[in-house]
Amino acid sequence: MRKHYVALLVIAVILAVLSFVLPISEQRTLVFIALFVLTLIGQVIFLGYTGQILLCQATFMAIGGYGTAIITVKYGVPSIVGILFGVVLGIIFAYIIGMIILRLRTFYLAIATLAIALITDALLKGWISLTGGYSGITGIPPIAIGGLVFENVNLFYGLAWIIAFIGWLFALHLGRSRFGRALKTIKGNEMVASSVGINVTKYKVTALMITGAYAALSGALMVHFMGLALPGFFSIEESFLIIMAAILGGASSVYGVFLAAPVLEYLPDLFLKLGDYKLIIYGLLFVLVPMYFMDGLVGLVTRLARRVHKIRLKNYPSGKTIAG
Amino acid sequence: MHLLEVENLTKNFGGVTALNEFSFSVDSHEIIAVIGPNGAGKSTLFNVITKIHPATNGIVKFKGEDITKLKAHDIAVKGVSRTFQDVRTLNEMTTLENIMIGCHRTTRTGLFSSFLYLPRVRKEIEHVKELSMKYLELVGLDKTDADKPAGALPYGARKLVELARALVSDPELLLLDEPATGLNDVEREHMAQLLFDLRKMGKTWILVEHQMEFVMGSSDRVIVLDFGNKIAEGTPDEIKKNPEAIAAYLGEEDYA
Numbered sequence: 001m002r003k004h005y006v007a008l009l010v011i012a013v014i015l016a017v018l019s020f021v022l023p024i025s026e027q028r029t030l031v032f033i034a035l036f037v038l039t040l041i042g043q044v045i046f047l048g049y050t051g052q053i054l055l056c057q058a059t060f061m062a063i064g065g066y067g068t069a070i071i072t073v074k075y076g077v078p079s080i081v082g083i084l085f086g087v088v089l090g091i092i093f094a095y096i097i098g099m100i101i102l103r104l105r106t107f108y109l110a111i112a113t114l115a116i117a118l119i120t121d122a123l124l125k126g127w128i129s130l131t132g133g134y135s136g137i138t139g140i141p142p143i144a145i146g147g148l149v150f151e152n153v154n155l156f157y158g159l160a161w162i163i164a165f166i167g168w169l170f171a172l173h174l175g176r177s178r179f180g181r182a183l184k185t186i187k188g189n190e191m192v193a194s195s196v197g198i199n200v201t202k203y204k205v206t207a208l209m210i211t212g213a214y215a216a217l218s219g220a221l222m223v224h225f226m227g228l229a230l231p232g233f234f235s236i237e238e239s240f241l242i243i244m245a246a247i248l249g250g251a252s253s254v255y256g257v258f259l260a261a262p263v264l265e266y267l268p269d270l271f272l273k274l275g276d277y278k279l280i281i282y283g284l285l286f287v288l289v290p291m292y293f294m295d296g297l298v299g300l301v302t303r304l305a306r307r308v309h310k311i312r313l314k315n316y317p318s319g320k321t322i323a324g
Numbered sequence: 325m326h327l328l329e330v331e332n333l334t335k336n337f338g339g340v341t342a343l344n345e346f347s348f349s350v351d352s353h354e355i356i357a358v359i360g361p362n363g364a365g366k367s368t369l370f371n372v373i374t375k376i377h378p379a380t381n382g383i384v385k386f387k388g389e390d391i392t393k394l395k396a397h398d399i400a401v402k403g404v405s406r407t408f409q410d411v412r413t414l415n416e417m418t419t420l421e422n423i424m425i426g427c428h429r430t431t432r433t434g435l436f437s438s439f440l441y442l443p444r445v446r447k448e449i450e451h452v453k454e455l456s457m458k459y460l461e462l463v464g465l466d467k468t469d470a471d472k473p474a475g476a477l478p479y480g481a482r483k484l485v486e487l488a489r490a491l492v493s494d495p496e497l498l499l500l501d502e503p504a505t506g507l508n509d510v511e512r513e514h515m516a517q518l519l520f521d522l523r524k525m526g527k528t529w530i531l532v533e534h535q536m537e538f539v540m541g542s543s544d545r546v547i548v549l550d551f552g553n554k555i556a557e558g559t560p561d562e563i564k565k566n567p568e569a570i571a572a573y574l575g576e577e578d579y580a
Contacts, residue, residue, distance in 0.1 A: 001441075169441075170439040170440075173438055173439055173440065173441040173445070174435075174438050174439060176441075176449060177433060177437075177438035177441070177445050177448075177449065178427075178428065178431050178432075178433050178438065178445075178448065178449075178452075179433070179434065179435050179438045180438065181421070181424060181425055181428070182425070182428060184414075184417065184421075184425075185414065185425045185428075188414030188415075188416065188417060189412055189414060191376065191396075191408075191412065192408075192412050192414065192425075193397075193425075194395070194396040194397040194400065195374065195396065195400055195405070195406055195408075196400055196405075196425055196426050196428045196429065196489065196493065197397050197398075197400035197401040197428050197429040197493070198397055198425075198428055199395070199397045199398075200397065206435065210435075
């Protein structure tokens with residue numbers, strides 16, 4: 001466990017140094033990456049630990065984002081209360097849909113969550129009296145804790161990363177504990193899980209609620225950072241990108257999120273440059289990533305490391321051999 | 325009061341009756357073997373008791389309590405642990421982790437203490453690891469297997485992993501679904517010895533097997549099933565002389 005804390009500390013120190021060195025525009029990018037880290041941790045728990053597919057993570061982000069946007073702008077409640085409201089809303093929503101859709105598995109679950117993402121898209125654009133439609137909600141106040149207002153990028157950068165690190169630690173801890181072990185058992189074999197006394201439905205729904213909380217928090221922080229909420233932030237494309245980045249990063253490793261989050265940040269820019277070819281690349285990625293990268297970049301690195309290790313063993317036959 | 329009581333248990337799959345009004349009981353510290361040719365309904369019996377399949381009719385009582393309506397995980401929590409005929413280790417997890425998941429029933433820490441990794445969470449993880457290691461060695465696995473992925477172990481060893489997973493939760497009733505099937509002679513000998521040792525530890529279990537000789541030496545009572553019906557029940561010696569039991573087995577050899 002200590003090595004994980006050290007690793008996190010190293011990343012934190014690098015990011016802290018960067019906050020003094022980087023220009024504001026780059027810091028903005030890193031804020032988004034922190035928020036993506038937060039969302040992606042949700043995927044680590046739901047996809048990585050529990051082995052369940054979720055194609056509507058942007059829906060939870062939208063619930064958190066619009067939740068806080070609506071009550072802070074329309075009713076003038078403090079931003080912290082707004083964010084809490086958004087997160088609680090996300091958790092409640094996760095509970096409700098979890099009870100309904102989590103009896104489904106694999107493709108069927110994917111389709112059901114895809115439908116939720118589509119409905120979200122339509123509601124954000126169409127329910128104008130609540131969401132403001134395409135023009136969204138503007139004038140969202142910055143986060144204020146006591147007298148401290150997180151107005152400039154530099155301050156928000158610190159806040160976003162501290163929250164992301166806490167979220168990351170929670171997920172790391174969860175993975176080692178009885179709760180995380182139960183989730184991993186469900187991923188392995190649901191029949192085995194119930195044969196050792198794990199209430200599969202309860203654990204799956206709880207995992208979705210945690211994932212929903214992470215995503216809603218990420219969405220809520222995002223709208224306060226931007227000062228506005230637009231349907232485009234939480235589009236179905238965003239959901240696709242999140243799960244793709246999660247798989248690419250290596251969903252079953254908590255370290256994957258640090259690789260996946262930058263992908264999530266830069267991939268849309270890349271797609272923008274591709275113009276009409278975007279959809280082709282999209283489709284290819286969607287087929288190839290699950291086929292060859294199910295264990296992601298972290299998996300790729302591990303495999304490469306193992307191969308190098310094996311070559312070394314061959315060169316030095318007196319070394320430790322792998323027992324067959 | 326019996327530990328387990330099964331009354332008139334019937335299970336139909338469509339038009340096929342896998343179990344027909346089957347009744348029996350198990351007392352604490354008793355070793356019961358259920359034998360019969362393939363397709364006799366032995367695995368179905370386990371699957372109905374542990375609620376993988378709901379019973380068509382009949383009652384299952386555990387420690388006097390009707391568990392027929394309970395969910396599979398609740399039955400496990402009550403203290404009924406099982407192994408599977410087709411080994412179900414989680415092959416991407418390590419061997420030790422595979423055993424550790426068996427501790428779910430006996431451990432308590434919840435979500436929020438896990439998030440914070442409170443001292444009691446750490447203590448529990450240590451305890452579970454130690455206990456699992458103990459059972460890993462008890463079933464005769466090598467210490468060095470602990471950190472290997474379970475999928476890397478040979479079939480016979482995976483059966484032992486599964487047995488350790490069932491044992492580690494300290495169940496009051498153990499359901500062993502064909503523990504000797506698929507094992508080679510050495511492994512089968514080891515399994516027989518292991519069951520003999522477990523018996524001395526006072527465990528209670530029901531064993532399903534179709535290899536008659538494997539169960540004869542290690543059971544208090546033998547029940548013979550054929551086409552879902554109980555055709556004989558008695559001590560191993562009685563069963564050896566029972567013409568119907570012999571006929572059922574001769575029948576099987578005819579098919580083979």
